[in-house]
């Protein structure tokens with residue numbers, strides 16, 4: 001069976017199964033909006049604001065931090081918890097309903113990758129129209145198309161080599177047919193040779209509290225992703241606690257807490273400027289006493305400087321390791337897909353400090369360069385575990401390379417079927 005057909009079949013089936021909205025989401029209707037970013041316009045305002053204040057914060061905290069004994073890991077002394085945990089849901093505001101219905105994984109990928117697909121598809125179609133037969137120039141131009149989608153130079157080279165071999169092996173002359181081979185290779189590049197494409201979910205602790213530690217530079221989407229993930233885990237019936245480990249940025253604690261209230265989970269917090277490791281320590285204590293299944297830890301994206309940030313994250317991680325053997329079960333590095341190749345250097349820096357176990361690629365919906373997924377996986381060998389496909393609470397998906405490629409090639413897959421039906 002052709003690869004396009006396989007994808008189509010898989011995702012059409014999925015679509016039928018997943019049509020009904022989940023219970024949770026039905027309840028959630030009317031409160032789907034981001035608590036701090038009412039809409040697109042406000043969102044950019046907010047980011048603008050953040051940028052202005054960050055400068056000041058850096059100075060303020062630079063002073064404060066001098067008196068802090070950095071290397072002290074002793075956080076056992078009683079730490080006052082600022083406020084009793086949020087037990088009850090706050091009254092929902094008048095948020096307009098954002099989501100009419102919950103859609104399938106495939107349609108989410110399709111919608112979230114619209115920008116990448118539109119630019120990618122049109123370039124590929126244009127290429128195929130200009131070159132009737134496959135030759136070296138064709139591959140050279142294809143190389144450029146892939147690089148412009150941020151697939152990454154090394155990955156593209158590898159892919160072009162394999163494509164050339166495959167095209168020879170199958171004796172393909174017609175450029176139309178190459179489209180499908182490209183889609184197949186994209187999936188293969190992602191999964192490597194070793195397996196048939198297992199989707200990698202988040203690891204869990206089979207005997208107790210599961211802890212996820214979120215890291216990443218400022219503004220990439222850590223807090224938003226935590227909110228989305230908490231919502232999803234809760235919908236799966238899990239008891240979730242959040243820990244507000246970003247004590248650096250003004251407003252960060254409130255932002256996480258707002259997410260907690262919105263999705264109906266507890267947030268453990270201290271005051272601004274306090275020791276993040278102490279917050280996380282308390283988060284663990286609280287999660288254990290409340291019999292939580294999952295504790296999700298937010299962290300700062302920016303400190304006075306990079307070295308301090310990395311030290312702080314290492315310290316937080318050590319506290320987690322000490323308190324729960326085997327934890328953290330995931331160290332999730334959030335990367336903003338719109339930053340392109342810069343994300344690669346962030347991944348390298350954070351990996352050194354915290355042993356990143358998985359990537360969350362946020363804002364895939366906001367870029368035409370979704371190919372970065374492949375570069376990250378292929379060049380860094382860190383799996384992409386989750387992708388952010390929009391700003392809504394349900395716009396977080398487990399990464400699935402087949403759904404991703406389906407999202408990229410959806411138009412072509414449709415065309416392909418039409419062609420097949422005609423003949």
Ligand SMILES: Nc1nc2c(ncn2[C@@H]2O[C@H](COP(=O)(O)OP(=O)(O)OP(=O)(O)O)[C@@H](O)[C@H]2O)c(=O)[nH]1
Nearest residue numbers: 218219220221222223224301362363388389390391
């Ligand atoms: N379009 C889109 N926007 C997103 C996505 N994920 C996050 N955002 C937006 O990105 C902005 C920053 O997100 P935050 O969650 O505050 O980022 P952060 O990493 O916690 O930032 P700091 O707390 O400053 O370190 C917000 O406006 C989010 O709504 C996504 O998948 N798609």
Ligand SMILES: [Mg+2]
Nearest residue numbers: 222223246252
């Ligand atoms: Mg944050």
